[in-house]
Structure formats: structure tokens, C-alpha cells
Amino acid sequence: MINFLDLKTINHACRDELIRACTRVIDSGWYIGGNELQQFESSYAEYCGTKHCIGVANGLDALVLVIRAWKELGYLSEGDEVLVPSNTYIASILAISENGLTPVLVEPDLATFNMCPVQAENVITSKTKAILPVHLYGRLADMPALMSLAERHDLLVLEDSAQSHGASIDGQKAGNWGHASGFSFYPGKNLGALGDAGAITTNDDLLASTLRALRNYGSHEKYKNDYRGINSRLDEIQAAMLSVKLKYLDEQTNHRRKIADLYTKHINNPAITLPVASEFNSLENSSHVWHVYTVLCQDRDALQKHLLANNIQTLIHYPIPPHQQKAYSEMVKYSLPISEMIHSQILSLPIGPGLLLEEASMVVAACNSFQSNMT
Numbered sequence: 001m002i003n004f005l006d007l008k009t010i011n012h013a014c015r016d017e018l019i020r021a022c023t024r025v026i027d028s029g030w031y032i033g034g035n036e037l038q039q040f041e042s043s044y045a046e047y048c049g050t051k052h053c054i055g056v057a058n059g060l061d062a063l064v065l066v067i068r069a070w071k072e073l074g075y076l077s078e079g080d081e082v083l084v085p086s087n088t089y090i091a092s093i094l095a096i097s098e099n100g101l102t103p104v105l106v107e108p109d110l111a112t113f114n115m116c117p118v119q120a121e122n123v124i125t126s127k128t129k130a131i132l133p134v135h136l137y138g139r140l141a142d143m144p145a146l147m148s149l150a151e152r153h154d155l156l157v158l159e160d161s162a163q164s165h166g167a168s169i170d171g172q173k174a175g176n177w178g179h180a181s182g183f184s185f186y187p188g189k190n191l192g193a194l195g196d197a198g199a200i201t202t203n204d205d206l207l208a209s210t211l212r213a214l215r216n217y218g219s220h221e222k223y224k225n226d227y228r229g230i231n232s233r234l235d236e237i238q239a240a241m242l243s244v245k246l247k248y249l250d251e252q253t254n255h256r257r258k259i260a261d262l263y264t265k266h267i268n269n270p271a272i273t274l275p276v277a278s279e280f281n282s283l284e285n286s287s288h289v290w291h292v293y294t295v296l297c298q299d300r301d302a303l304q305k306h307l308l309a310n311n312i313q314t315l316i317h318y319p320i321p322p323h324q325q326k327a328y329s330e331m332v333k334y335s336l337p338i339s340e341m342i343h344s345q346i347l348s349l350p351i352g353p354g355l356l357l358e359e360a361s362m363v364v365a366a367c368n369s370f371q372s373n374m375t
């Protein structure tokens with residue numbers, strides 16, 4: 001069986017280093033808020049090119065806490081509208097509603113699956129105060145256009161970079177475009193811990209210090225509470241695991257790009273639509289880090305079955321659009337045809353640093369042998 005993503009193989013490649021790092025933490029006798037966290041925060045900030053990195057417990061908390069901090073600082077209030085892509089993972093939207101703000105769903109650009117800047121501009125009202133672009137599937141959203149839109153309308157920008165560690169446009173990386181960015185280090189992400197972990201990057205000093213307090217009970221100084229904060233800390237063990245894995249991220253991204261390139265060059269089946277190549281989508285250019293490689297197929301369920309019969313595991317990112325989720329029943333009346341089409345046709349092929357190129361060639365062959373009854 002060719003697995004969609006083989007975490008065991010990925011972590012096995014640096015197993016000895018992970019064990020040494022783990023032992024170092026155990027022997028240090030210090031497990032929360034120590035050197036390991038500081039070291040990871042400073043190397044990840046350097047990696048992203050930002051002034052600050054603040055480790056938190058997971059990617060959802062990273063997004064929730066930035067909006068919470070902007071409320072504490074008086075930049076946002078409950079009831080404000082935040083633009084967010086209609087086809088994102090639910091966490092991006094939860095971060096907005098959790099804070100009592102209103103998510104406004106914006107349809108994606110079909111060529112990139114990312115928020116369309118033109119559609120975003122069309123739904124801006126006097127209540128719109130922020131944009132939450134998501135670099136979905138590993139491809140940077142059109143940040144030059146979205147930042148200029150934000151400037152024209154005086155909006156805050158929070159990037160959801162959970163799927164796009166290291167993606168860049170003109171050398172400027174995910175996490176260093178907006179006023180702040182949330183990252184997830186869930187084990188299956190491009191930079192994955194061995195458990196839950198997340199971080200926020202920003203160049204804003206005041207925001208960074210507010211976030212450092214909010215993640216730790218609202219306290220800048222022990223037993224003195226300035227905010228009603230939460231407990232969302234990145235522990236020493238996970239920070240140490242991430243410092244090891246960060247060293248291999250670029251190499252692993254290059255391997256993902258080789259697989260994506262092989263799929264793009266050799267999958268040649270009229271029933272399967274490949275992700276659109278763009279000026280930012282080549283081995284040389286780096287706006288895409290291929291967290292997942294998604295294809296569209298009108299006969300998606302049959303394609304998935306055919307691949308499984310060929311021992312190839314695939315996943316669907318995502319089967320139900322957010323506005324059709326029970327959790328957001330008030331949105332069920334929305335008509336979002338692009339998003340609905342994507343959710344019914346999308347399929348993610350295996351990709352990852354542990355996938356051999358020979359295995360990727362088998363995926364190509366199986367895709368090319370698929371015969372749809374619908375075409």
C-alpha cells in the first residue's frame with residue numbers, strides 16, 4: 001500500500017537526533033518555558049524572516065490568540081467582519097467566531113484554490129476590519145494583491161500559514177506578509193512536531209508582547225494578570241523536536257516539489273484536472289510547498305476507488321464545505337458554487353518527504369489508467 005503520508009518513515013530519518021534532543025530535555029529538569037522554546041522561537045523567526053515567533057499549543061490557538069490580542073489592543077471588537085476563504089479548513093473560521101467576530105466567506109480563485117482578491121474587495125462593508133487569507137494546500141495566497149487591498153481599506157491581515165511553512169513570493173515567506181500569522185506544527189503538517197504545537201509570527205513588538213502574556217494566563221509577570229488569558233504553551237519536548245525537524249524542512253520541501261513536478265509532467269488523463277501551473281508554481285520558484293497535491297475529477301469517488309484498488313491511499317481536503325457544516329447552520333443558505341464544486345471534485349494524491357519517486361510513478365500510472373464513466 002502506498003500511504004497518503006507516512007509519518008513513521010519521515011520521523012525515522014532523524015530518529016537518533018530526536019531521541020538525543022528528548023533525552024536532553026528529560027535530563028534538564030525544565031519542561032515548560034525554557035531554553036528549548038526560546039531556541040526554537042528564535043530559529044523559526046529567523047527562518048520566516050520575522051522579528052518575533054511566539055510558540056503556542058496548536059495552530060487553532062495561534063489564530064484565536066492573534067484576534068484576541070487585537071481585541072485587547074482595541075483594534076477589533078465583537079461583531080466586526082473578517083474575510084476568510086469559503087473553502088478553508090474549519091479552524092480558520094472557528095478562530096473568528098470563537099472571538100465573537102463575524103466570518104464573511106469569500107470564494108476562492110479556482111486556479112489557485114486561494115482567496116480571490118477581486119471577490120474579497122466586492123464583499124467589503126463598513127464593518128469589515130480584517131482579512132484572514134489561508135495559504136491552502138501549501139500555496140501562498142496572492143499576498144501582494146491582498147496586502148494592497150488591506151492597505152486601501154485599512155484592514156488587519158492575519159495569515160493562516162498552517163499548510164505553507166517556507167512558501168514564498170519574491171523571497172518573502174509565509175508568515176512575513178500580514179500583520180501576524182498563525183502556524184500549526186500538527187504532526188502531518190510540512191513542519192510537524194510529535195504531538196500538538198503551533199506558533200505565531202509577527203513584526204509587531206506590542207502584539208508580540210501581548211501574545212506572550214495571553215498564552216500564559218494573561219500574565220507578563222508571574223502572579224500578576226493583565227488579561228484574562230488562556231493556557232496555550234509550546235512545551236520544551238515539542239520545541240526540541242521542532243528544532244531538529246526545522247533543519248530538514250527545506251530539503252523535504254524540495255522532495256515534495258520533485259513529486260509534484262513528476263505528477264504535473266506525467267499525469268495525462270482528460271478526466272483528471274491537475275493543479276494549475278503558474279508563475280509561482282515551478283521547481284525553481286517557491287510559492288508552493290505542496291502540503292498536498294490536489295486534483296479535480298467529476299467522477300472523484302470512482303477515481304478514489306480505482307486508486308485504492310491499485311493500493312494507493314488518497315484523502316479528500318475537504319469533503320464538506322464550512323457553510324454546510326452543522327456547526328455553522330446559519331450559513332447553509334449561502335450559495336458558494338466554486339467552493340461546493342471543489343468539495344465535490346477534489347482529491348489529494350500521496351505526497352511527502354517519505355514517498356519514493358518510484359512510488360510516485362506508480363501513482364501516475366494508476367491515474368493514467370483510470371477510466372471515468374462520466375466522460
Ligand SMILES: *Cc1c(COP(=O)(O)O)cnc(C)c1O
Pocket residue numbers: 058059060061088089091092134160162163183184185186196197198
Ligand atoms: C491544521 C490547520 C489548522 C489548525 O492547526 P492545529 O494545530 O490542528 O490546531 C488551521 N488552519 C489550517 C488551514 C490547517 O490546515
